[in-house]
Amino acid sequence: MTKQGLTDGRGDGRGRRPRALVYGDVDMNIIDGSAVWAQSMVQALAAAGCRVTLLLKAEVTTDRLVAPLEGVPGVEVRRPYEEGLLADLGPRGLTPDQAVGLLADLDGRDRYDLVVVRGRRLAVLAAQSEAFKGRLWTYLTDVPQSVPELTAGAVSELTDIAVASRFLLCQTEDLRCFLESAVPAAAGKSVLFPPVVVLPEDLPAPAGSGQDGAGGDGGRPLRLVYTGKFAPRWNTLEMTRLPEALAERGVAAELDAIGDKIHRDNPDWARRMSKALEGTQGVTWHGGKPRAEALRLSARADVGLSWRDPDLDASLELSTKVLEMGALGLPVVLNRTxxxxxxxxxxxxxxxxxxxxxxxxxxxxxxxxxxxxxAEAAERCRSASAAFTLERAAERLAGYLDLACPQGPAGTDPARPLKVVIAGHDLKFFTRLADHLTALPGLDVRLDEWESLRAHDQYRSKELAAWADVVICEWCGPNALFYAKHKRQGQRLLVRLHRFELYAEWPRKLDIEKVDAVICVSPYYASLTRELAGWPADKVVTLPNWVDVDQLDREKLPGAEFTLGMIGIAPSRKRLDRALEVLRELRRRDRRFTLAVKSKQPWDYWWIWNRPEEREYYERTYREIRRDPLLAEGVVFDPFGPDVAAWLRRIGFTVSTSDDESFHLAPAECAASGGIPAVLSWPGADTIYSHRWLHEDTAAMAEAIHGIVAEGRFDAVRGAARAEITENYALAKVCRMWTDLIVSGAVPEPVSLPERVAV
Structure with a gap:
């Protein structure tokens, strides 16, 4: 794979604004949530510093959503009908195939840094075309949101979209977690982009929270408002009956209905809906209005309506209309979900x-x-909506833009990029680093992915060895021996060594004189490598594992403080039996404590299950779980998979009870997720984690966990844990370390751990 460098935008190293191309499979003539999304997405991208091109789907018959965008600096609106961009345009707007073709044509003329799309069918076609691979920012709404809807075909389509996308934009945390659990390729790419509320200036003061006696005897009528589409499951026909029902209760009321999209799948229902809007006493139908005017009309009301059919209660999305009404200061009637x-x-x-x-x-x-x-309900709605402003959306997008379009590192020239090869048989521990390096202007990155430890395309590897300025070998295996043999004069060779290779034959065969740096993930293993391999001390450097603190930072689920987590239990040196000792001691004191294990089973690894001592260990341990009353109902096994961030939402403590580890990422990921690491003092643990998270034995670990929870210190302690991990191992920091090492050979400073502090 060859890096496709950015030609323009903040990623070109010259500080230009990123260029975004936006298309939603939505009709901007009709005011509904999807059309409002297109408008607010463009506004938010512009506010985040992008130059934005919006491609419309349909001919503009009313510019109430489009006109406000044409006055935004840096925003261009392309109208395919008016501009004659295609010859065979139909009356209902661009088809998904036509839209993808036009997007590719626009991108081919002047390459965009990101292509934002909405609409499942459209996204599938855009992903399959590969024209935008790695640059798609796919906004997901019309996707399965329950297990029964997850057919094999749906999962396959979503996988294609995830693989081609740089980001999958999800409205809510629930949708993100569901997607990651169903589509492994979505893990690490799914990010939050909630609805955006943009209010016009000079709105009237909200009536909803006023102390004015609306609806009471002698007072003015209680004004209700609904905006959006009229459809059966949105209970819009039932809403027109509310003024009469309230009158029967002695409450004078009026309903303002705003919108012009009436669903006509059921012609009889559509006729009744139209008749109710036009002829029901106490109901005023305003028709379609420009968004700003619709919001001004809504602001005059006392209560907003978003009451829907129970079939929609399982939705993993938020209604933009609810948030808009909240921002207006309107209390909203909505389903309890x-x-x-x-x-x-x-x-x-x-x-x-x-x-x-x-x-x-x-x-x-x-x-x-x-x-x-x-007044109380209005304040609740107003406070909730404060998190969904344009400013918050722009801040969120700016963070994603920094990841997708980073500045070029000092000392590089995008016109003459540094040529970098990443070679290895298994790059799963290097993926996010590779993504970052590939995105950097000033670096031209290519991958040499070996089929196995020894099997590879020798011709391609030789070609890359002759081409590269810098070679990074992930694993100190046959790949490192090959690139050391073919190293050119002036070329730099970096080799990352894991625990797996340290006791194998390859380090002994490696010509260390050809290697510029051997990289270990912890000081302990760096020292052990120098000792066992006999290599010069200055050749072995420490560069820690990365932790994606932003992806892992998710709100904990209720009761998380009572759940221990363990990621990976094979082989036996991971010591599941010790974790059970901790759980047993905790459950003696409080039966609410449980242990969740996310792992493959030992029999899933043939090389483990074929060893009699390993099989005997697990058979004994699993019998213990079944037979011990304290454990039988306290242990849950969860499937292995990349959806670790979603899984960690219910985990309060992650235990590391191994005999030995080179780094053990799981406790650090737990801390980044808002949990607390609990680590036995295996060799080298004190060079990675500060003493506050280390315990001499399982009894001490159980005592510390129980004390944190029982004494109400969980929130304070987990805050300290997250701060430590963010300071030392955040993905952005580790990426900078790698970039400095690759570009200038700068050796990173050692991690600084806090002094011993009581937990």
């Missing part, structure tokens, strides 16, 4: 209970006639 409880609190006063009918919602609105209730 876990997502809405997380957003507004379990005691939010205007929830419609599951399966609520028109009469039930009228009862809720009767409560909303009380100004005090309305």
């Amino acid at each position: 876990p997502a809405h409880e997380a957003l507004l609190g379990e005691d939010y006063p205007l929830f419609a209970e599951p399966g609520a009918e028109t009469e039930d919602v009228a009862d809720v609105l009767t409560l909303a006639a009380d100004p005090a209730v309305r």
Whole structure:
């Protein structure tokens, strides 16, 4: 694979603005959530520093969503119908095939740094075309959101999209975690991009929270508002009956309905919907309005409506309309769901209970006639919406742009890039580093992926050895011997050595004079490498493993402090039996403690299961789990997979009970996720983790864990753990270390661990 360098944008090393191409399979003439997404995505990208081109799907018949964009500096709107970009345009807008073709044509004329797309069919075609591979930012909404919907075909399509995408933009944490668990290729690429709320200036003061007696005897009517599409599952026909139902309860009410998209899949329902909008007393249908005007009309109301059919309660998305109304200061009536409880609190006063009918919602609105209730609900909605502003969205996108379009390192020239080869049979521990190096302007990165430890394309490897300025061998195996043999004068060779190779034959065969640096992940293993291999001390450097603290930083699930985690239990030197000792001691004190094990099973590794002593160990250990009452209901085995960040949401402590480790990433990942490392003092552990996380034996580990939880110190301690891991092992920091070593040969400073501090 050859790096496709960025030709323009912040990634070109000259500080230009990144260039973004945006297309949503949405009609910008109709105000609904998908069209509002296109508008707000362009605004947020522009605010994040991008020059943005928006390709429209349909001919513009009303510019209420498009016109505000044409005045934004750095934004260009391309109109395929008006510009005649294609000859065979149909009346319903671009087909997905036509859209992908036009996007490729625009990109071919002037390459974009990122291509943002929305629409599953469109994304599948864009991914399969490979024209935008590695530059797609795919916004996922119309995807399966439950296990029964995850057919083999759906998983295959989502896998294609994930592989081709630089980022998968997910509205909510629930959607991100679900996607990562279902589609392994999505792990590490899925990032949050919640709905964006952009309010026009000069809005009227909200009526919803006023102490004005709306709806009471002698007061003005309670004003309700709904904006968006009119569809059966959105309960819009039922909403038109609310003024009458409230009148029966002695509450005068009026409904403002804003929007012009009536679903017509059921013609009879569509006729009844139109008739209700046009002829129901107390209902005013405003039709479609420019977004700013729709928001101004909404701001005059007392209560917003987002009550929907229970079929939609399992959605893993958030309604942009709910957030907009909250930002306006409007309290909202909406379904009680876990997502809405997380957003507004379990005691939010205007929830419609599951399966609520028109009469039930009228009862809720009767409560909303009380100004005090309305004011409390309005404040909840306003506070919740504060996290979804354009400014917050721009900050989020700016962080993603820094990853996708980094500045070129000092000492490099994009016009004459440093040529770098990464060679190895298994690059899973190097993937994120390779992604970063590949994105850097000033570096031209190519991969030499060997089929196995020894099998590779010798002609290609020789060609790359002759081409490269710098060679990085991941694993000190036959690949390192090959590149040392073929090293050119002036070329630099870096070899990363893991525990696996240290006791094998290859280090003894390596001509260390041809190697510029041997990289180990911990000071202990660097020292051990010098001792066992007899290499010069200055040839062996320490460069730690990376931890993607941003990907792992997710809100913990309730009860996480009572869940221990263990990632990987094979071979037996991982010592699952010791983790069980810790659990047993904890469950003697509090039965809420459990152990979750995320791992392949030992019989999944033939080289482990064929060894009698290994098999005997696991048979004995698993019998112990079944027979010990303290363990039988306290251990859960979870499938092996890359969805570690999602899994860690329910883990409070990750235990490391091994006989030995070269680094052991799992406790560090736990700390980055907002949990706490619990590490036995295996050799070298004190060079990676500070003493506060180390324990001499399983009894001491159990005592420390119980004390943290029982004394209410969990939040304070986990904050300290995350700060330590972020300071020393954050992906961005380790990437800088590698870049400095590759570009200038600079050896990184050793990690600085805090002095011994009581936990």
